[in-house]
Amino acid sequence: MSISDISNGFGFLGGLGMFLYGMNIMADGMQKTAGSKMSSFLGMLTNNRFLAVALGALITAIIQSSGATTVMVVGFVSAGVLNLSQAVGVIMGANIGTTITAWIVSMSQLGDAFAVMKPSFYAPAIIGIGALLLVFAKSQKKKTVGEIMIGLGLLFIGLDFMSGSINPYTDAPIFAKAFEVLGGNPLLGMIIGALVTALLQSSSASVGILQTLAMNGIVTTNAAIYITLGQNIGSCVTAMLSSMGGSRTAKRAAVMHLTFNVIGAVVFGTIGFIFFSLRPAFAASNINAVQISIFHTVFNLTMTTLLFPFADVLVKISGMVVKEKAEEEPVVEDAETAATLKHLDERIFESPAFAVETAALEVVHMGQITYENVVRAIDAVLTVNSDEVETVFKTEQTINNMEKMLTEYLIKVDNLSLTEKQKKVVNNLFYSVSDIERIGDHAENLAEQAQYMVEHGLQFSTTGADDLKSISDSVLKSFQYAIDARQNGNMEAVRKVSQYEDDVDSQEEELREKHIERLSAGECKASAGVVFLDIISNLERVSDHAYNLAGYVKDEM
Known part of the structure; x- marks a missing residue:
């Protein structure tokens, strides 16, 4: 291992850190800006499930995390703010809203017309303006805008760092072999996607890393599809962990999220396996970041459309998985x-x-x-x-x-x-x-x-x-x-x-x-x-x- 390899390793680690930190402070700033409005959004929720899906997508697009949205939903269900029927709509919408991050990451690959949107072109300027607002602005609103800008800029610079660190190794046989194995084994691909997402506690972050690898032309189409499906399952881990020790209703909300994503992964995984078996050349071809964004969006929109009429069935399944227990709620002196x-x-x-x-x-x-x-x-x-x-x-x-x-x-x-x-x-x-x-x-x-x-x-x-x-x-x-x-x-x-x-x-x-x-x-x-x-x-x-x-x-x- 040469000093160059060590330097590239540090570069990738630093890029990953900037990407995750940038996403975190951007989401934090978004919540500060729109948090008070989100409470009125949830206040609009009735039994209109269409509205629940739309609000779930909107809130997730704002806070840049389907995991955070789902954890909030678990909390609201536990607190009696939402019922399970309303929650299932918000969860479906959250999966749609999380695709926004994938599109942000892939903007630099949208073609020559979007050349000015490449991170290397405008990210430093965004960070500079954000820093000026954060340091010199007197109003809290402007300071929060500064936080959002710095987060967005760090996100893109982090992507650039990761991409630049991987670029010298795009022809390395290990990458080709790894994605060949993952592409040929749907279950293994999904497991890898789920594990990475569970570790990062963010499907947006894990999809962003996959897209960074795709930008360097080392990800095969079939592997990317399976990994993305696994990432959707991995996004449920945050809510599942959050529901532990909670009420039966909170656990059911987390199970609904898991059931929804597992059904989606099974349906698309089966279709993908059959299609790739018939078109091996297409399966082995490289996929880019924009194509991953398109698949991510199509997958979540399709599954929401397919399962929307069966939302009450998801509620019933959650009741079958999480059984009623006597004296589950803590004993408290008065009502x-x-x-x-x-x-x-x-x-x-x-x-x-x-x-x-x-x-x-x-x-x-x-x-x-x-x-x-x-x-x-x-x-x-x-x-x-x-x-x-x-x-x-x-x-x-x-x-x-x-x-x-x-x-x-x-x-x-x-x-x-x-x-x-x-x-x-x-x-x-x-x-x-x-x-x-x-x-x-x-x-x-x-x-x-x-x-x-x-x-x-x-x-x-x-x-x-x-x-x-x-x-x-x-x-x-x-x-x-x-x-x-x-x-x-x-x-x-x-x-x-x-x-x-x-x-x-x-x-x-x-x-x-x-x-x-x-x-x-x-x-x-x-x-x-x-x-x-x-x-x-x-x-x-x-x-x-x-x-x-x-x-x-x-x-x-």
Whole structure:
């Protein structure tokens, strides 16, 4: 082995590294740019499977990874965002969307008209412009565009490095022999394609490497077909690994992806074997990068068209493969905590934008549960009834559990690749969870006061009870509008919270003065008076925390 061979080996390794890293940061930048829009895409999903296929293809084309899309789908199914019928359409679309990367790689071979699109021509300029944007641009949007450009440029330079390193060995007998063996053995070709894809965790990357070899004229047509079919099977590995330890439904989503690609490989592999047996000269001829892109696209479009009417059959097959098991779901103390645990699926981290939105939805969910608990506590106080007190205490435990789960989840989300706006949202969600938990504590305090009144036979005067009802109504409205502001990003709701908070502050000050006057006049017992003051203090604090919640939403807008 000469020094030249070692240099070429280093060149190929470096090119592969740049190609993979470029693809990674380009996809990351794409997600930052389009992540918030992708959540609205999934929100459009109904039982319209055509739309599911289209959205699956679009999302995969944006984030440049069918594996990432499928892992997200597994997470959404596990979290209850998608059902299996919707998921199968998205998975079919993901296979179509992943062909975009193959076309990007093969652009330099599209003919003389596309000569200016060769990586060696424009990749350095793209990296240069991207670097300038990344270093000097002030807006986060421009910096993200810079990341995408640098990723795209590195991808193409990496391809050039790999191609240049292989070029001196295109006539080496080992390549001809290797592809002759792979072309003559469909099963072996598929296994190699699946293994390489599984190792790289990206079918786009493995197809790109195959195309780089094809650019140097050393890949036979039959070998390329079999390897490409295997690469489609290998792309399922990421989702299969992701579903391990997940719910039965998540495993079924991964099995549907595997079943779809295995059926496609068997159908096209059989047709290919018969055709190549009849046309050995064509089978042994060289294939180029553009032809691989064409086959990759035709294969995925054809299989989606063929299997589309049988999508429900794929769902049934997944149910047969993944059997029902007793007590598969983790045992959790209460239904609300279980629901939150289910929704906070870490597979959604494949899309940081979705992860942030999921966290926000669960904070709203926690707020709604806390609101209902405050209503119970106030009712217990106004009616001097202990029936609701135990429910308040039990729900407070649920709220504490949700606070712990959401805080842990938000810490993980905060470490994802987020835009500045998303980081601000996550930061405010931390504070929101804390404020909601404190409101829960005040609801518990109110319930304890109701319990004390029942145990000591205390009653408020008619005037005192009416005053409590008046301030309670304002407090509940302020909290309700605060939750609405977080849920819908509603500025009108933010203004309403501010108005009711001012009203609560005024009422609290007025009620204290009036209550002291009643005590002085002997219209109210001293022991009941202490409870009254404690209750209005807790109510005023609930309103303060509601004002904080609305303030975070205002800060983001």
